[in-house]
Amino acid sequence: MCGRFTLMHSHEMLEAVFGVRVRVDIEPRFNIAPSQLVPVVRSSPKDNTRHLDYLKWGLIPSWAKDASIGNHMINARSETVNQKPAFKDSFRYRRCIIPANGFYEWQKVEGKKQQYYIRLKSNDLMLFAGLWDKWT
Numbered sequence: 001m002c003g004r005f006t007l008m009h010s011h012e013m014l015e016a017v018f019g020v021r022v023r024v025d026i027e028p029r030f031n032i033a034p035s036q037l038v039p040v041v042r043s044s045p046k047d048n049t050r051h052l053d054y055l056k057w058g059l060i061p062s063w064a065k066d067a068s069i070g071n072h073m074i075n076a077r078s079e080t081v082n083q084k085p086a087f088k089d090s091f092r093y094r095r096c097i098i099p100a101n102g103f104y105e106w107q108k109v110e111g112k113k114q115q116y117y118i119r120l121k122s123n124d125l126m127l128f129a130g131l132w133d134k135w136t
Contacts (some may be wrong), residue, residue, distance in 0.1 A: 002103035003074070006030050006117075007039065009125055014039070014099060017125060020052040032100075034058050034074040040130055042096035055096070060133045061086040076131070090131035098128040 007029050011022035018041045032038055037054040044051055058070030063085070076087045102119030103126075120126060 005032050005100045005103040008101045018050055020050045022052050035071045040096040040098050055132055059131055090133055094132045096130040096132050098130045100126045100128055
């Protein structure tokens, strides 16, 4: 995914796209960072129905002694996510969808970091794949 992203769509649109009931207003957010609560769509393990929940961005592996490790485990490589011990169980059993409008990437330009905002030309909703852990 990325290190920062945006979500500017209304809860009505998310309800329509995902067929979920959103219980709280979703305020437009232009700089969502790791360790913050983000709206995600996931299936209930009990009845397989979709829900929109707020989860903290950052995966806490089952073997972690300290929950703060989740602030650093924010991305996984798609090529190895099913093999890495930190992500393997969540990839197999606890996937979610993270709605977004765009994301930020940085590039060094003349010795400084230049921020670039990447979005669809139509400004439509983008979907990122996510994982959630047992502690959430």
